Amino acid sequence: MSKTLSILGANAREALDSLRKAKLRTVLGLVGIMIGISSVIVMVSLGEIAREQARQSFEALGTDILLVRKSGGTVSGRPAEIGLAEAVAMPEVVLSIADAAPRIMGYGTFRHAGKEIGQGSVQGVTEAFARVNRLSVQEGRFVSDLDIDRHYCVVGAAVAEAMRQAGTEQPVGALIEVEEHLFTVVGVLNPKVESYALPVQIQANDSVFVPITVSKRVSTNPEIDVIIARSRAGVHYETAVSGVRAYFQKQAPSLELAIVTAKELIAQMESQMGIFTLLLGSVGSISLVVGGIGIMNIMLGSVAERRREIAIRRALGARRRDIQSQFLIESVILTMAGGMLGILLGLVVTWGICQYTEWIFLISGMSVGGGLGTASAVGLFFGLQPARQASRLDPIAGLQSGE
Amino acid sequence: MKATQNTLSLTDVCRSYRIGPVTAEVLRGVNLEIGSGDLMSIMGPSGSGKTTLMNIVGLLDRPSSGTHVLDGHDVSGLEDDMLSTLRNEYIGFVFQAFHLLPRLTALENVCLPLVYRGVGRAEAIRRAQAILGRVGMADRSHHQPSQLSGGQKQRVAIARALVGNPVLLLADEPTGALDAETAQEVMALLLQLNAEQGVTILIITHDSSVARQCTRQLRIDDGKLLELPGQDRGADRPPRPLADDGIRDQGAAAP
Ligand SMILES: Nc1ncnc2c1ncn2[C@@H]1O[C@H](COP(=O)(O)OP(=O)(O)O)[C@@H](O)[C@H]1O
Numbered sequence: 001m002s003k004t005l006s007i008l009g010a011n012a013r014e015a016l017d018s019l020r021k022a023k024l025r026t027v028l029g030l031v032g033i034m035i036g037i038s039s040v041i042v043m044v045s046l047g048e049i050a051r052e053q054a055r056q057s058f059e060a061l062g063t064d065i066l067l068v069r070k071s072g073g074t075v076s077g078r079p080a081e082i083g084l085a086e087a088v089a090m091p092e093v094v095l096s097i098a099d100a101a102p103r104i105m106g107y108g109t110f111r112h113a114g115k116e117i118g119q120g121s122v123q124g125v126t127e128a129f130a131r132v133n134r135l136s137v138q139e140g141r142f143v144s145d146l147d148i149d150r151h152y153c154v155v156g157a158a159v160a161e162a163m164r165q166a167g168t169e170q171p172v173g174a175l176i177e178v179e180e181h182l183f184t185v186v187g188v189l190n191p192k193v194e195s196y197a198l199p200v201q202i203q204a205n206d207s208v209f210v211p212i213t214v215s216k217r218v219s220t221n222p223e224i225d226v227i228i229a230r231s232r233a234g235v236h237y238e239t240a241v242s243g244v245r246a247y248f249q250k251q252a253p254s255l256e257l258a259i260v261t262a263k264e265l266i267a268q269m270e271s272q273m274g275i276f277t278l279l280l281g282s283v284g285s286i287s288l289v290v291g292g293i294g295i296m297n298i299m300l301g302s303v304a305e306r307r308r309e310i311a312i313r314r315a316l317g318a319r320r321r322d323i324q325s326q327f328l329i330e331s332v333i334l335t336m337a338g339g340m341l342g343i344l345l346g347l348v349v350t351w352g353i354c355q356y357t358e359w360i361f362l363i364s365g366m367s368v369g370g371g372l373g374t375a376s377a378v379g380l381f382f383g384l385q386p387a388r389q390a391s392r393l394d395p396i397a398g399l400q401s402g403e
Numbered sequence: 404m405k406a407t408q409n410t411l412s413l414t415d416v417c418r419s420y421r422i423g424p425v426t427a428e429v430l431r432g433v434n435l436e437i438g439s440g441d442l443m444s445i446m447g448p449s450g451s452g453k454t455t456l457m458n459i460v461g462l463l464d465r466p467s468s469g470t471h472v473l474d475g476h477d478v479s480g481l482e483d484d485m486l487s488t489l490r491n492e493y494i495g496f497v498f499q500a501f502h503l504l505p506r507l508t509a510l511e512n513v514c515l516p517l518v519y520r521g522v523g524r525a526e527a528i529r530r531a532q533a534i535l536g537r538v539g540m541a542d543r544s545h546h547q548p549s550q551l552s553g554g555q556k557q558r559v560a561i562a563r564a565l566v567g568n569p570v571l572l573l574a575d576e577p578t579g580a581l582d583a584e585t586a587q588e589v590m591a592l593l594l595q596l597n598a599e600q601g602v603t604i605l606i607i608t609h610d611s612s613v614a615r616q617c618t619r620q621l622r623i624d625d626g627k628l629l630e631l632p633g634q635d636r637g638a639d640r641p642p643r644p645l646a647d648d649g650i651r652d653q654g655a656a657a658p
């Protein structure tokens with residue numbers, strides 16, 4: 001064992017030395033491997049970055065979310081819309097749905113203490129809306145299903161701040177005027193950061209939330225624009241989608257729905273990544289094969305050129321396996337060096353793509369490890385044949401070949 | 404241990420090459436006994452099979468038939484790995500063309516046999532330095548072969564052949580590529596190593612002046628080996644059997 005190790009050590013030193021002294025050949029071999037490995041790195045890194053990007057985007061929202069919207073206009077001339085009662089009753093009827101929060105969306109100017117304090121959305125919601133969207137109340141309470149036709153409202157953090165600016169120390173209990181309707185503030189929301197990558201924007205900070213039943217009466221466009229729902233734990237998103245469709249098919253046959261799920265969006269993102277990955281993967285593997293063949297060529301040339309050296313080593317007592325390991329180590333060192341350069345190049349390219357697409361950039365251990373692993377595998381695979389060839393050369397013939 | 408038996412004995416060794424339909428018999432029943440401390444020369448015309456014989460003695464080649472006993476081991480049927488190991492431990496080679504590895508320094512060249520024996524780097528360097536000193540090349544140990552003269556290269560090659568303490572030093576025309584003066588210097592070194600350290604040496608040569616300096620002189624002719632009489636160093640050595648080729652002619656017919 002220690003004999004084998006010390007021979008391996010000597011072989012590694014030899015291999016490095018021989019590569020240093022055959023510069024052009026070494027550089028050519030490195031380039032092929034470098035391109036191959038960098039493609040692999042870009043591929044693996046982007047895949048991971050996309051997944052991380054998606055994960056972060058949906059983290060706040062949760063991956064069990066469904067957005068149900070009306071898609072078409074009218075069918076056979078009859079106006080069809082999402083009914084409030086059906087929307088509210090959905091979790092009770094559709095087994096795969098845990099919670100549903102319909103919304104009527106408006107937009108308006110907010111006045112307080114005789115001054116205009118800002119503009120923003122006026123969202124008609126139910127009690128479920130805070131649960132589904134993970135909104136939390138800083139003071140007071142959220143809209144209640146018992147509010148029915150009371151002109152109560154809950155204001156977002158920025159709206160509350162504007163009221164304080166206007167001189168009201170305690171927004172809860174104060175009055176706010178929204179497009180000529182007067183509301184009593186019953187709650188103030190905690191500030192909330194939202195990702196722009198999300199398929200639905202709440203913009204809670206700048207909004208005023210009122211009971212959906214009030215919206216129905218006072219809004220200029222009293223139509224439910226979306227139901228934000230959550231599926232039950234463990235339910236596949238397709239099951240939830242078809243449950244919702246079946247439900248509305250029964251309730252309102254002429255209604256056409258567009259349903260978006262977080263999981264579907266992630267799947268879409270991943271399938272786009274998949275195409276990208278496939279592309280890079282094939283570029284990567286083609287250049288790895290080309291690079292590998294290049295390495296093989298280089299090593300075969302090296303073996304042919306060093307027949308005398310091999311014969312001398314054999315005469316001095318090198319066994320076949322010692323010769324084989326010397327050449328294998330040489331090709332693995334070559335591909336590993338190419339691999340390391342490829343990793344650097346790959347990370348630079350990935351970084352560039354992330355800059356361009358404004359994605360987060362991260363270096364994954366998997367891509368670096370995978371890159372080095374692939375490089376050494378290529379070195380072993382394409383180096384084996386030349387190394388075997390070297391080990392099988394006839395020492396007698398090699399010794400006779402002139403200097 | 405090594406001194407108790409003959410260092411080497413070849414019995415009835417034949418070697419033939421098949422070239423297409425023709426079989427060329429190069430060695431036809433060679434018998435050879437080498438004792439510890441022998442200094443022998445083999446002469447013969449070009450193409451007579453000297454190198455072929457040396458390759459067999461040095462375990463680089465196998466006889467087509469006959470037995471080959473090295474230091475008490477029958478090596479005829481051994482596999483390649485074992486032959487490599489024995490070569491490493493028992494044989495030192497010196498070649499006409501020096502055969503130093505051009506990318507390595509003199510010292511690294513001399514280390515090689517120890518590397519393949521698994522000797523650690525520091526120890527190998529220590530021993531290689533010592534042996535380079537013995538052949539008068541201590542101050543050239545970090546030179547590359549291209550920076551050395553022919554005689555110096557051959558001294559390094561001799562150091563490399565000796566560094567592992569082989570039982571037998573095989574020199575195939577060691578002076579063949581050197582001018583007369585340098586050749587004599589190298590020859591003197593070999594004689595000195597034999598006389599002072601008891602190194603067993605077999606020299607293949609074209610040069611009768613080289614051959615004459617050896618205590619045992621053999622000729623290879625028509626595939627057979629015969630020892631020239633005389634030159635015996637005296638009564639301390641028992642008479643050696645000659646190649647009795649008259650009787651063993653049928654050995655050549657074997658494949
Ligand atoms: N590999 C081989 N194949 C065929 N013939 C060979 C081979 N090696 C040597 N010979 C032949 O064997 C004979 C002896 O060669 P060699 O031992 O090199 O002679 P020497 O060293 O005495 O000049 C020559 O005729 C040579 O052509």
Ligand SMILES: [Mg+2]
Nearest residue numbers: 453454455575
């Ligand atoms: Mg010869």
